[in-house]
Amino acid sequence: MSEPGRPPGRQLVWFKRDLRVVDHAPLAEAARAGPVTCLYILEPGLMSEPDMAGRHYAFLAEALRDLHRQLASLGGRLHVVTGEVVTVLDRLHGESPIAGLWSHEETGNAWTYARDRAVGRWCRERGIPWRQAQQFGVIRALSDRDEWAARWEAFMALPQQTSTGAIECADLGWPQQRLPEPQALGLSADPCPGRQVGGRARGLEVFEEFLEQRSGAYRGGISSPLSAPTACSRLSPYLALGCLGMREVVQATRVTLVELGEGDRRRRGLASFVSRLHWHCHFIQKLESEPEIEWRNMHRGYDGLREDDWNHERFAALREGRTGWPLVDAVIAMLRETGWINFRMRAMLVSVAAYPLWLHWQEVGRWLASQFTDYEPGIHWSQMQMQSGTTGINTTRVYNPLKQARDHDPVGRFVRRWLPQLERVPDSWLFEPWRMPRGLQEQVGFRLGRDWPEPPVDLETALREAKTRMHAWRARPEVRAGKAGVVQRHGSRKRSSGSPAGGRRPAGQYSLDLSD
Numbered sequence: 001m002s003e004p005g006r007p008p009g010r011q012l013v014w015f016k017r018d019l020r021v022v023d024h025a026p027l028a029e030a031a032r033a034g035p036v037t038c039l040y041i042l043e044p045g046l047m048s049e050p051d052m053a054g055r056h057y058a059f060l061a062e063a064l065r066d067l068h069r070q071l072a073s074l075g076g077r078l079h080v081v082t083g084e085v086v087t088v089l090d091r092l093h094g095e096s097p098i099a100g101l102w103s104h105e106e107t108g109n110a111w112t113y114a115r116d117r118a119v120g121r122w123c124r125e126r127g128i129p130w131r132q133a134q135q136f137g138v139i140r141a142l143s144d145r146d147e148w149a150a151r152w153e154a155f156m157a158l159p160q161q162t163s164t165g166a167i168e169c170a171d172l173g174w175p176q177q178r179l180p181e182p183q184a185l186g187l188s189a190d191p192c193p194g195r196q197v198g199g200r201a202r203g204l205e206v207f208e209e210f211l212e213q214r215s216g217a218y219r220g221g222i223s224s225p226l227s228a229p230t231a232c233s234r235l236s237p238y239l240a241l242g243c244l245g246m247r248e249v250v251q252a253t254r255v256t257l258v259e260l261g262e263g264d265r266r267r268r269g270l271a272s273f274v275s276r277l278h279w280h281c282h283f284i285q286k287l288e289s290e291p292e293i294e295w296r297n298m299h300r301g302y303d304g305l306r307e308d309d310w311n312h313e314r315f316a317a318l319r320e321g322r323t324g325w326p327l328v329d330a331v332i333a334m335l336r337e338t339g340w341i342n343f344r345m346r347a348m349l350v351s352v353a354a355y356p357l358w359l360h361w362q363e364v365g366r367w368l369a370s371q372f373t374d375y376e377p378g379i380h381w382s383q384m385q386m387q388s389g390t391t392g393i394n395t396t397r398v399y400n401p402l403k404q405a406r407d408h409d410p411v412g413r414f415v416r417r418w419l420p421q422l423e424r425v426p427d428s429w430l431f432e433p434w435r436m437p438r439g440l441q442e443q444v445g446f447r448l449g450r451d452w453p454e455p456p457v458d459l460e461t462a463l464r465e466a467k468t469r470m471h472a473w474r475a476r477p478e479v480r481a482g483k484a485g486v487v488q489r490h491g492s493r494k495r496s497s498g499s500p501a502g503g504r505r506p507a508g509q510y511s512l513d514l515s516d
Helices: 025-033 054-072 085-095 110-126 148-157 200-212 214-221 236-240 246-259 266-289 312-319 326-338 343-354 361-371 377-388 401-408 413-418 438-444 459-474 477-490
Strands: 010-015 036-042 078-082 098-104 130-133
Touching: 010 025, 010 085, 025 036, 025 098, 025 130, 036 054, 036 085, 054 078, 054 200, 085 098, 085 110, 110 130, 148 246, 148 266, 200 214, 200 236, 200 246, 214 266, 246 266, 266 377, 266 477, 312 326, 312 343, 312 361, 326 343, 326 401, 326 413, 343 361, 343 377, 343 401, 361 377, 459 477
Parallel strands: 010 036, 010 098, 036 078, 098 130
Antiparallel strands: none
16 A cells, blocks of 8 residues: 555666666665566567677676666565567556656667657656656756766766665566577577676676776776776776666766875876766767767768768678788677777777778668677767768778787787787788788798688778878868857867866867777
8 A cells, every 4th residue: 555645556667778776866766756666678679679689688688687686685676578668568557557667868779769759658648757867977958068068077976876775666466587598589699708797796896906906007008909908997888788877987986086195007097087987978968969870970961971882892891800901800800709899999990991991880880889798879879970080070080900000919919819810920921911922821821812811902092092082071161061060069068077187179189998
């Protein structure tokens, strides 16, 4: 029986990408309003989207089991149901009235955007209040970027909202079922043996290890694929699925910064890390403000730049890791096995796709999204467009994979680790095996075309032509005229407090590790 002043029915907490109980405002507020049902809905429609893959589901399943344990410690439980959200809500409301729906705001892909609109209509038609709380420093219905940085700081300074006492649980009353196999959700087999383990417990371990040990190597260590796996925070999948809260991470990092001595190397690393947490939200804000950037150019003046030049053979070579450029193919091999690569290598992959291979960003972006265990739509699509040169406000970023190899893997340790077929290639030819003399190939037992593919294009020629085409396109009057509108909507206004000193830089002049 409801207490006086409480509306009849259950309070339904809909977990989405916020799989934790700490700093979870919807759960804390719903628990104060009445009996709570905690629900996660496995949506077949979402799982069938091209940016989803089995590695995402495997990480999600681990996080859901961990969330169930967290709720159990508060006297609650997590109900996991398979179905489309409106259908599930309709059935649940018909069996036991829903007094209120609670969730965090989500900036997801186009599919989740349409789904949330459908849920909003369903709630309005039934008079059910749907209360959505802010989770990141992302502001819904933002009209102006001018005060965004100050509002980010204000949100991160607020006290965390956490349920400290027992939760009054309203059981769903449906039979408990095991999590379905990925094939039942339309997901194909996706072995990713080196991926990170999902769940809050593991996320906290990774965070603590970063704060106490690895953050000292953050500055200077995050660019090279050799050092980045340990120098980066590795929190990105836990933030993407909400196993850890952004405000929780910001506040804990700042507390650690205060406690560290002046000469501690971790101070500079953690200060840089906080700045990247700021920019994490900055880029998600772009997709929140303009969902269309998932499927159309941010600057419409770039429509037609690459769309009509799609080359299936070049894309297949990239996707299958047989471009013939060793660092590129080694990075793809690592991504396939681990679900993660550092930001510099992500930028290089997109640049190689966009310039020498001249591929439009959308199909490349869908493939990469399916490979990244830490896929965060707001960051992903903003970065796809930034690195492809279609934002209109960023400098052209053309990463030469040969230069990147020499800069970040000078003796070929990374390349040889992920491409054992190149073991017999002498160091002097390692990054350009297609130039290796035929006689030397025979001498070491290596044959181009059999043991290693030839690149689909001549790199120097393709890069030169791509730069010429891009610069000519950028010089068009209509493209130059449209830049101001993009800056007004998406450009940065102020450097975050965690950024290195040195004053403001023009909007878009950053090349940051947003995949920490």
